[in-house]
Amino acid sequence: MRRAFAVTLPKIEAEPLKSFISNRMCKCVVRNLPSSMKPFPFLLLAILIFLSPDARAAWNTKEIEGQDHVALEEVAAAFGMQPASKRKDPREIAYSGGAHLLIIKTGTREAIIDGVRHWLSYPIATSGGKPYVAVTDINCTLGPAMSPASVRQIGKVQTVVLDPGHGGHDKGGRSPYGYEKDYTLDMVNRIRKILEAKKVKCVQSRLSDFFVELAERPEMTKNYKDPIFVSIHFNSAEWRPSANGVEVYALPPLGSPTTGKAPDPILDRRKCSGNAKEPASFVLANTIHHTMLGKTGAFDRGVKRARYAVLRHCETPSVLIECGFVTNPQEAKGIHSSQWREKYAQAIADGIIAYMNLANAQKLPPRVWDYKRKSTDEFVWEE
Known part of the structure; x- marks a missing residue:
């Protein structure tokens, strides 16, 4: 399940898609070669040239509703996946293989x-009876989720800036407790x-019950070496008390x-400080989300994208x-329990450590099934 091969994957960000495909295919070739050949990366690349000429081609793109798309089957093949068992809903399509699993729902x-x-930037389109995925989602979601070590913006981490949401006059959500x-x-x-306790340097945006301006919270990261920023909140949905589960946000591309x-031609194109580290922020969000689900058993609401102020103003990886x-009767009781909070705190801390191991030691983070939790399998409406 873990990657161990001689050829180093290129960094996804700003790397030609052509190179990314070549290296994904190289990974598949290396995995099936005898161990005695693996120390010779240039020889393997030469083998790749002769065995897999199609792997070196660029994506075959098709413009759909103003966005470049690639046939899902082509993307799946680049990641070593093949069609999996048919699903009950004909709009749902699954691919698996190469230690990966991908399930989409057209439209x-x-x-x-x-x-x-995960929540993509654009819907899975259909053309000629085939599903297509936007190039943006290949580069910014599928690629980083499946190959986090190939994201260029992931740098060393020495400090964790923890942000307790709200404070002072800003009470946030309210439960009966x-x-x-x-x-x-x-x-x-x-x-x-x-x-x-694990020798990780930590600082907090607030130490007691007072309010800190939103833009000032991520500003703290500038005072420390190699930081990441993690803001902690609890959800509210008074209009739907049944809403439950965990979700982790990163800035959108x-x-x-x-x-x-829906796409906003003005807001979506407005630059902010967080854009530079968006790819690393996504990997941080994905890593923590896998760990939280695996260690808590919570309902999976997904890795999402939002332009919250603390994410927009942060120049380091942030989530x-x-x-x-707090508005769900059962979760509200859990949240009020010190045992519950300790369990979730441990899961978040473990997720942060997993990201630091990736950033500092190139150790791939665990995925949800590494914690013996079954894969999320059902689709929900977009929220």
Whole structure:
């Protein structure tokens, strides 16, 4: 399940798609070669040239509704996947292989990638009876999710800036038992204690019940070496008390819409400080999400995209975590429990450590099934 081969994958960001395909195919070739041949990367590349000429071709793109798309079958093949068993809903299509799993539903922006839910920038299109995925989603979601080590913007991590959401006059959501601002501070205190026990340097945007301006929170990262920024929140949905589960947000790619919203030609193209580290932020979000699901058993609401102020103004990899719903009767009881908060704090801390291991030691992060949790399998409406 873990990658161990001689040829190093190129960095996805700003790398020609042609190169990315070549290296994905090279991975498949190397995996099936005798171990005695693996120390000779240039020989393997020569073998690749003769065995897989098609792998060196660029994507065959097709413009659909103003966006370049690639046939899903071509993308799946580049990642070593083949069609999996047919699903009950004819709009759902699954591919598996090469230690990956991909399930999509045509006409929606939802995809299940390597066992967890993701929200794409654009719907899976259909043309000539075939499903197509936007190039933006290949570069910014599918590729980084399946090959996180190939993302160029992932740098060393030495400091974790933890942000307890809300505070002071801003109470956040409310449950029958308490306010979000108090739960987020308690969670951050627990996460910090766990990380510091592992010799990880941590700082907090607030240490007690006071309000910090949103733009000032990520500004703290400039005072520390090689930081990441993790903002902790709890969800609310008073109009739908049954809403439950966890979701992790990263900034959308520049020019792409936020999750659940239609494209906005003005807001989507507005540059911000967070754009430079968006690919790394996505990998951080995905890594933490896999770990939270695997360690807590929570409902999978997905890795999502949003232009929250703390993400827009952050020049380092940054995420915002919604740990559960204070408006859901069952989750509200759990959130009020110190045992529950300790469990979730441990899961988040483990996710942060997994990302640091990737950034500092090139160790691939665990996926949800590495924690013995079954892959997410059902599709939900977009929220």
